[in-house]
Structure formats: structure tokens, C-alpha cells
Amino acid sequence: MNSTKEMRAVYVETLCQLAEADERIVLLEADLMRATGTQGFKKQFPNRTYNIGVAEANMVGIAAGLSATGKIPFANTFACFASRRAFDQFFISANYARLNVKLVGTDPGVTAALNGGTHMAFEDLGLMRTIPKLVVCEPSDPVSLSQLVKCCADHLGCTYLRMHRKSADTIYDESETFELGKGKTLQTGQDVALIAVGAVMVNEALKAAEILAAEGISAYVVDMHTIKPIDRDLVIHMAKVCGAVVTCENHQIVNGLGSAVAEVLVESLPTPMERVGVKEMFGEVGSVEYLKNRFGLTAEVICRHAKQVIKRKTEK
Amino acid sequence: MLDEKTIKELTSKATEIRVLTLDALGYLGVGHLGGCMSLVDVLTLLYYRHMKIDPKDTRKRDRDQLVVSKGHAGPTLYSILADKGYFPIEKLHTLNKGGTDLPSHCDRNLTPGIDMTTGSLGQGLSAAIGIALGNRLDGIQSTVFAIIGDGESNEGQVWEAAQAAAQFRLNHLVAFTDYNKLQLDGFMYEIMNIEDITAKWVSFGWFVQRVNGHDFGQMDLAIERTKAEPVRPSMIVLDTIKGKGVDFAENQVASHNMKMDYATALRTIAKIEDEMGVVNE
Numbered sequence: 001m002n003s004t005k006e007m008r009a010v011y012v013e014t015l016c017q018l019a020e021a022d023e024r025i026v027l028l029e030a031d032l033m034r035a036t037g038t039q040g041f042k043k044q045f046p047n048r049t050y051n052i053g054v055a056e057a058n059m060v061g062i063a064a065g066l067s068a069t070g071k072i073p074f075a076n077t078f079a080c081f082a083s084r085r086a087f088d089q090f091f092i093s094a095n096y097a098r099l100n101v102k103l104v105g106t107d108p109g110v111t112a113a114l115n116g117g118t119h120m121a122f123e124d125l126g127l128m129r130t131i132p133k134l135v136v137c138e139p140s141d142p143v144s145l146s147q148l149v150k151c152c153a154d155h156l157g158c159t160y161l162r163m164h165r166k167s168a169d170t171i172y173d174e175s176e177t178f179e180l181g182k183g184k185t186l187q188t189g190q191d192v193a194l195i196a197v198g199a200v201m202v203n204e205a206l207k208a209a210e211i212l213a214a215e216g217i218s219a220y221v222v223d224m225h226t227i228k229p230i231d232r233d234l235v236i237h238m239a240k241v242c243g244a245v246v247t248c249e250n251h252q253i254v255n256g257l258g259s260a261v262a263e264v265l266v267e268s269l270p271t272p273m274e275r276v277g278v279k280e281m282f283g284e285v286g287s288v289e290y291l292k293n294r295f296g297l298t299a300e301v302i303c304r305h306a307k308q309v310i311k312r313k314t315e316k
Numbered sequence: 317m318l319d320e321k322t323i324k325e326l327t328s329k330a331t332e333i334r335v336l337t338l339d340a341l342g343y344l345g346v347g348h349l350g351g352c353m354s355l356v357d358v359l360t361l362l363y364y365r366h367m368k369i370d371p372k373d374t375r376k377r378d379r380d381q382l383v384v385s386k387g388h389a390g391p392t393l394y395s396i397l398a399d400k401g402y403f404p405i406e407k408l409h410t411l412n413k414g415g416t417d418l419p420s421h422c423d424r425n426l427t428p429g430i431d432m433t434t435g436s437l438g439q440g441l442s443a444a445i446g447i448a449l450g451n452r453l454d455g456i457q458s459t460v461f462a463i464i465g466d467g468e469s470n471e472g473q474v475w476e477a478a479q480a481a482a483q484f485r486l487n488h489l490v491a492f493t494d495y496n497k498l499q500l501d502g503f504m505y506e507i508m509n510i511e512d513i514t515a516k517w518v519s520f521g522w523f524v525q526r527v528n529g530h531d532f533g534q535m536d537l538a539i540e541r542t543k544a545e546p547v548r549p550s551m552i553v554l555d556t557i558k559g560k561g562v563d564f565a566e567n568q569v570a571s572h573n574m575k576m577d578y579a580t581a582l583r584t585i586a587k588i589e590d591e592m593g594v595v596n597e
Contacts, residue, residue, distance in 0.1 A: 026453070047453065050484075058442045058476035065446015068424070068432060069454065070377075073446075088436055089473070093443055097433035098425050 004167045005142040007199070008037035008106070011163060014146045015074060018153050019045050025153065026066055028052060028075040030059045036076045036106055036165065060086040060103065064093035067100040072153055079105030079162055080112070083124035095131050095158045102152050106165040108138065108198060109250035110291035112283065120283020125197075126255030128160040129228050135180055136228040138162035140202035143172035144184070144225055151180045164199035171202065171223070183231040189218035192306045193238035196248035197224050197257045200288075200297060201276075205248045207299035212306055219306065230260045232268070239271040244309040246274050248302055253277035272312040274305040318536045322365075326532045329399075330360040331592045334561045335585050336395035340408040342581020347412070348388040348420070350558035350571030351465065354496040355389045357530045358554055362461060363396045366539055371401045374428045380458045381431040381447055385440020386465035386494060387421035388573075394418050394427065402429040438471025440464060441491060445477055448486045462491040467499030470508045475520070481549040482521030489549040490542050491522075494529065496558035500572045517551040529554025561588060 019025040019041065026048040027041050033051060042049040052059040056077050063073040075082075082090075082105035094101040105124055112119040128136045135155055139145035145163065152159040159180075171186070178184070183195075186202070187209060196205035202223045209219040220238050224231065239245055245265065247258040258275030265271045278295045292298050318326070334356050341347035363369075367380040384393055391411060398405045403417070410416040417426045421435030431447070434440045444462035451458055464474060481489055493513065501507050510516070517524040523545045527534035535554070542550035558572075559565030562584055565574060 050449065052480055053476075053483075055473075055476035055480070057439075057473045058445075058480055061439050061442025061473065061477070062446040062449065062480065065383075065432070065443035065448075066450045067446070068443065069447055069450025071450050071453070089439055089442070092433065092436040093439045097423075 003170045005170060006167050007142060007145055007163060008165045010142040010145050011149060012038050012040050014149045015041055016044055018150065019048065022072070022153070024070060024072045026050065026071045026073050028059050028063050028073055030054060030056045030077045030081070032077055038076065056081045056086040057089045060089040060101065061093045063101045064097060064099050067094070072100060072102065074102045074104060076104045076106065078112070078119055079108045079121035079124045080119050082160070083121055083127045087127055090158070091131055095134055099158065100156060101158050102161065103159070104161045104163050106163045108162045108164065109278070110200065110288050110295060110297060111164055111166065111250070113288050113291065114285060116285030117283035122252045122278045122283060123255070124162060125227055125249070125251050125257065126259070129255060129260065133157060134228065135159040135226065137180060137226040138198040139164070139225055140197070140199050140223050141168050141171040143170060143174060143176055144178055144223070147176070147178035148180070148225060151178060155180060162198065168199040169203060178225065181226045181229045181231055183234045184223040184225065186221040186223055187219070189220035190241055191218045191244070192310055193220045193222070193242040193245045194248060194302060194306065195222050195224050195235065195238065195245060195257065195261055197227060198250050200250040200292065201248040204297065204299045204302055208302035208306065211299055211303050217306065217310065224257060227257050227260050230264060232264050235261055235264045236269050239265055239269050244272050244313040246276060246302060246305045246309055249277040250297055251277055253279055272309050274309045276302050276305055318533050323532050326360055326364060328592065329364055330357050331588060333360055333392065333395045333399065335588060336399065336405070336408060337392050338562060338581050338585055340391055340395065340411045342576050342578045343409050344411050345577065346573065346575045347391060348572060349562060349565045349574045349576065350496070350498065350568065351386060351494065352389050352392040353560045353562055353565065354494050354529065354556040354558050355392050355463065356560065357532065358463070358492055358535060359392055359396055361532055361535050363400060365536065367461070368458065371429065374402065377454070378456045378458050380461065382461040382463070383432040383434065383440040383444040383447070384422050384463050385434050386437065386463060386468050387434030387440070389463070390418070390420060390422045393422065393430065397427070397429040400429070437465065437468040438473040441474055441477035441481070444489060444491070445481050445484065445486060448489045449484060451488065457488065460489050462489065464491060464493055466493055466495045466497065466504055466510055469493065469510055470499070478517065478520040478522065485547050486549045487545050487547055490539065491549065491551050493551065493553045494556055495553050496556040498558045498567070498569060498572070502569050513553055517553070521548060522551045523548040524551045524553065526553040526555065529556035530560060563587070
């Protein structure tokens with residue numbers, strides 16, 4: 001492990017594998033093929049690749065139509081456009097129409113980096129999570145990406161996959177299998193539960209767990225790759241074991257993972273909880289490292305919240 | 317060319333559809349009367365002369381498909397589908413009632429015979445393109461028809477789709493614009509002028525024809541001509557009258573979504589049937 005892979009390369013490799021086995025798989029792009037790196041798919045399946053130009057709304061609508069003929073369309077664009085720009089088309093033409101469109105939003109949150117605030121989606125999970133029956137997931141490493149893309153293809157119904165496009169550390173063994181709606185336990189612990197999503201924050205949560213361990217604090221770390229449907233059983237189990245929860249997301253703390261976890265806990269097992277994520281701010285330009293610090297998306301911030309929430313638990 | 321007998325049959329069928337639709341809307345007491353009536357004639361021509369469909373096999377893979385992008389014209393479609401045997405005619409009185417299969421806007425999951433869910437204006441032409449592309453992949457030669465509203469054409473997505481259909485050379489896509497010159501808030505030239513509508517579609521790379529949307533002969537000829545088009549998608553601009561055939565609604569701004577009492581609807585139906593009777597004699 002500890003190797004690094006370009007996520008987009010894994011994505012296109014997986015998509016090609018799927019397309020070889022299933023001729024229903026088609027690909028749609030909105031003039032971002034050179035960014036999403038899907039030219040390889042086009043080379044192999046030219047007749048099943050549609051570049052719709054800079055027109056995300058139209059791309060999602062066309063994907064819906066393709067799906068009505070039985071195709072399984074994967075439609076890619078940056079997460080900001082997939083969610084903000086094409087929301088009504090995805091909502092009505094794809095989801096409300098009960099079709100089978102696989103929307104992929106790349107460059108989530110701070111990973112939009114040098115494209116800056118206009119391209120920085122801190123709200124896409126929140127928007128998507130309000131669509132009935134939609135599956136919403138964000139892989140954290142190359143192995144989970146490949147697995148979850150396959151899960152999305154197999155799922156009968158629309159999915160939104162939030163995809164880290166650039167390189168990411170490998171967290172899982174190649175043999176690991178994934179299921180939509182079932183979080184992955186990365187390590188068990190009993191003092192505080194760290195529930196994280198996505199490549200940026202799962203890695204920060206793992207780092208935080210190491211720092212905390214050095215201080216004698218045992219953290220239970222879960223990769224909650226599917227935020228809808230959320231793994232209620234796992235959330236409740238972690239809250240029972242640890243009695244204190246911190247969520248970690250490269251997203252607004254409103255309506256993303258933190259909200260999803262809070263909704264479970266407040267109804268089933270009220271537990272002291274803190275949310276690490278972006279707080280009432282728009283995106284900005286800068287390097288990923290700069291932006292992680294700017295928005296408080298680091299292991300240090302997670303540790304601070306972990307200690308705070310443990311304190312609240314013991315004060316209770 | 318349509319012969320006189322066929323034109324007479326289509327006219328008579330269109331009157332039946334008008335009556336059924338007015339009856340359903342009148343029974344409910346409110347609805348999108350104007351835009352439903354402007355489409356009766358073209359939908360009658362499509363369903364009773366052109367579309368290859370099978371009411372017993374509503375999802376037959378190689379059927380012709382129709383996306384009514386101006387989804388609020390659903391009630392006209394429901395009258396036709398009921399008449400064609402997709403569901404019992406009595407169902408038309410359930411229009412817009414809680415739990416109905418016949419909602420105000422077209423829904424592919426609720427209503428047998430509806431090919432695409434529409435209602436959020438601007439989206440249907442994109443879906444029709446997707447269906448046409450899917451057909452092409454599967455080697456299916458069927459025609460995908462789409463109907464967009466003139467007011468709907470204010471939406472930018474219509475023009476995104478217009479570019480894509482030409483780019484993908486979708487010559488099996490035949491779209492119509494229901495050009496009744498009225499949008500919800502008023503006449504189009506006052507709200508958002510669409511002229512020169514034919515020049516716009518021509519410049520987007522479509523094979524464009526403009527005909528009287530209440531003249532079966534002209535419309536039929538236009539549809540026949542699209543079959544010889546080897547490359548371009550087709551746009552047939554239909555000059556129509558909003559509320560066509562219903563005297564209290566024709567050309568009225570208020571006809572977009574209009575209240576009416578059932579007694580008035582029934583009186584108008586009697587009048588329409590009387591007039592038709594005279595024609596048939």
C-alpha cells in the first residue's frame with residue numbers, strides 16, 4: 001500500500017472494463033475530456049462516446065434520453081457544474097423520470113485548487129442528497145473508486161459519484177470489496193469516532209487518528225463513502241462504542257456528511273458531535289495545501305474537534 | 317399527399333380528441349386549455365397516420381417515440397392514448413386528481429404510452445436526442461418526434477439541444493414548434509420575441525419547414541419530406557392558434573391555464589359537435 005495513483009486513470013480504466021463487458025455503457029462529456037482523461041475510452045469506444053460541448057444541462061438531458069433506451073450513461077463534468085449547473089435536468093429528466101443516469105462530478109471542494117472559487121463545489125453533496133432515491137457517494141482512493149464505479153453501474157437508478165480526479169494515496173488492498181451504503185471501517189477505537197468522506201478527508205482523518213493515538217486517544221475511523229443512503233447501523237454502532245463523533249468532509253458542514261450523520265444520531269442516539277468542514281464560506285483560489293488550511297480541512301483541526309467532543313462527552 | 321377522404325377522417329378524429337380533452341379539462345374545472353388545443357391537430361396526424369406504435373406493447377423497442385417537451389399539453393395526449401386503447405377512456409376524468417395516472421404534465425412512469433417525463437420547460441429536446449442516439453447505437457431506424465413550445469424556446473437548453481442534434485446528424489429526429497405566438501404572460505413579441513424563428517433553426521443546421529399547424533395536408537407533406545433528409549434533424553414550425561377550436565379560449569392570453577365550469581365546457585362541446593355534424597353532412 002501507500003502507493004499513489006491518478007484517480008482519473010483508474011476511472012477510465014474501470015469504465016473501459018465495464019464497457020467491454022456491457023455494451024449498454026456509454027460516456028458523455030461536456031468538453032472536459034482532456035481534464036477527466038477519458039480520451040482512452042473514446043479511442044476504444046468511439047461510437048459510445050458523446051462530447052456534448054460546453055453544455056452540461058444538455059448533456060444530462062441527453063444522458064436521460066439514452067437511459068430511456070436502456071443505455072447506462074456515465075456523464076462527467078466538474079462537480080460544480082454537475083450539481084449547480086445541471087441540477088434541474090438531473091432532478092427532472094433523470095431522477096424524477098426514474099431513469100438510470102450515472103453523473104460523475106470531479107474536482108470536489110478544495111481539489112478545484114487553481115480553478116478557484118467559481119469551480120469549487122462545497123455544496124454538491126448537499127444538493128444531491130435532497131433528491132429522492134438518488135445514491136450519492138465519494139470514493140477515497142483508487143481501489144474504492146474502481147469498486148464504487150462498478151457499484152454505480154450495477155445499481156438500477158441514478159447515482160452521483162463525487163470524484164477526486166488527481167492522484168490519491170491507496171488506502172485499500174486491491175482485494176477489498178465495496179457495497180453502496182455500507183461504510184468501511186479503517187480502524188476501530190473507543191474514545192472518538194471519526195467519520196470521513198472523500199480522498200482529502202479520509203486521509204486527514206487517518207493522520208488525525210495517528211496523532212491522537214500518540215496522545216493516548218483511541219479513534220474509530222470510518223470511510224463513509226456513501227453519504228446517501230447513509231450507513232445508519234454503522235453510525236449508531238460507532239456512537240455507542242465511542243460516545244463522541246467528529247465528521248470530516250471537503251464540503252460545507254451544511255447538508256453534507258455532517259448533516260447526514262447528525263440526522264441519524266439526533267433521531268436514534270443523541271451523541272456529542274462536531275463537524276469538520278467548510279463553514280459558511282465560498283471557495284477561493286490556491287493550492288490544495290493552502291486551501292485545506294484556509295478552510296480548516298486538516299488533521300490538526302480534526303484533532304482539536306476530537307478533543308473538544310471528548311471533553312463534552314465526559315462533562316455530560 | 318393526403319386525399320380528401322383521409323383529411324375528412326383526420327378532421328373528424330381531431331374533433332373527437334378536442335372534445336375529449338375539453339371534457340376532461342372542463343370536468344376538472346381548470347387546465348392548460350390553450351396549449352392543449354393548439355396541438356390537437358398535429359398530435360392527431362402523428363398518432364393516426366405516422367407513428368409506428370403498439371398500444372399492447374407500450375415499450376416496444378423499435379417503436380416511434382414522441383417527447384412532448386411542453387409537458388403541460390399532456391391532457392391532449394391522454395385523450396389520444398385513451399382513444400387508441402392504452403387505457404380506458406373513463407380514466408380521462410381522473411385528470412389531476414390525487415393519485416391519478418394522468419398528471420398535468422407528461423410522466424413516462426405513470427401513463428402508458430408516454431415516452432418521456434417532461435414539464436420543466438426546455439428539457440425535452442435533449443431527451444429526444446438521447447433517445448435518437450440510443451436508437452442509432454441499436455441500429456433502430458425509428459423516428460423520434462419532439463414537440464416544443466414557442467414560449468419554451470426562450471429556454472437556453474433548447475438551443476444547446478439544437479446545436480447537438482445538428483452536430484450528431486440526427487436525421488431521424490423530427491421536431492415541431494407549436495408556434496401559437498402566445499406565452500404565459502402575453503404575446504411573444506411583447507415578452508420575448510422569437511422571430512425570425514425559421515432563420516434561427518436554419519442557422520442551427522436543421523432542415524426547417526413552416527406550415528399551418530391546423531392543415532393536415534400541409535403538415536403531412538412536411539413530415540413526408542423529412543424522410544428524404546439524409547443528414548439534418550428536422551424542425552417543422554407549426555403556425556397554430558392557441559385554444560384552437562374552443563371559442564372562449566382562442567387566441568386568449570388567459571387560455572394558458574384557464575378556469576372553466578363544466579357546463580360551459582359541455583355547451584362548447586355541443587357546439588363543436590354540431591359544427592362537425594354540418595361538415596360531415
